[in-house]
Amino acid sequence: LKDIFSHPEVKQKNREHERKRREILKAQKCGQLEAKETNPPAIQKTTAKKSTKKLALLVDFYSGTRGPVSKIFADTYNALVTDEVVIPDLNGFEELDHLEELHDKVADWASGWGGATYWDLALERSFKLAVEERRVERWREQLSDHTAAGRRLLGALQHIDGHLPEESWKVRELWRMQLKLVEILVMGITILDIKTTILPRLCTVTYTEEESAVETDSDLDDERDIKIDGEDDSDVNADSISDSLMDSST
Known part of the structure; x- marks a missing residue:
């Protein structure tokens, strides 16, 4: 944003305006100009003539797109067909402040997991922690809320339709900023x-495998217990049979 306020084109126009003003003042002192020509030329705005129909066609053509596309094309074309001389007041157009505010909100939104560039790995780590702590559903809700907040910011960026500057380079800078945030x-x-x-689907598969593994282990333990109990019973029966045989022999 700071680059806009120090654009070389703006500096050059301001220098030329100051140079002309000094020349007029110097000529006034020398008496070379009449009284009516002594004042510096006022900045005059002229309206575009015979361009209303073309502008309307441009706006209609781009009306299907969201964001400031239609305004950009209309204002850029309007600046080209007029011969107005403007000493731009860079602090004077509202969309720069609006876009700067949205930029701060997007930066804050994207810092949730260390910046969107690192989300892929960071989300997997947070998911593993949620699985270990058995709070996957809460993790999913937090992600859904964060996604909804991002969509609201995206909608705000796509519906910027305030007054745009008339200089084409300003419009390009605004457009680049908006595209980056989008x-x-x-x-x-x-x-x-x-x-x-x-x-969460992977989580379901993991849970299923863990539960089946636990069930398998418990089934094996039950079978092992049954075997041990069966062996003990058989030993008792064998001992009783041998005792009865010895008694009968005596």
Whole structure:
């Protein structure tokens, strides 16, 4: 954002304006200009002529897209067809402040797991911890809430429709900033959607395998106990039979 306020084109225009003003003041002192020509030229705005129909067509053509696309094309075309001279007040257009506010919110949203670039690994680690602590459902709810917050931010970025600057380079800078934020949100939301869908399924498979393993171990233990009990009973029966045989022989 700071680059906008120090753009070389703006600095050059300001220098030219100051140079012309000084020349006029110097000429005024020398008496070379008449009284009506002594004041510095005022900045005049002219409206675009014979361009209303073309602008309407441009807006209609891009009306199916979200975000400031239609405004960008309309304002850029309008700036090209007019001959107005503007000394830009870079602090004067509202979308820069709005976009800067959204930038801070997106940065805060993307820092949930150390930045969206590291989410893939960080989410798997958090999922493993949730499995160990038996709170997978709570983990899924937190991810769903975070995904919903990201979608709300994405909607806010896609519906920026305030007044845009008339200079084409400003519009390009705003557009680049918006695209970067949209890219971060789309990547983060995609990762969250995938992980929220896939990881709990793996968790179900893990639980099933663990439970089946526990059941198998318990079944083996039961069979082992039955065998041991059976062996003890057979030994008792054998001892009683041998005792009865000895008694009968005597």
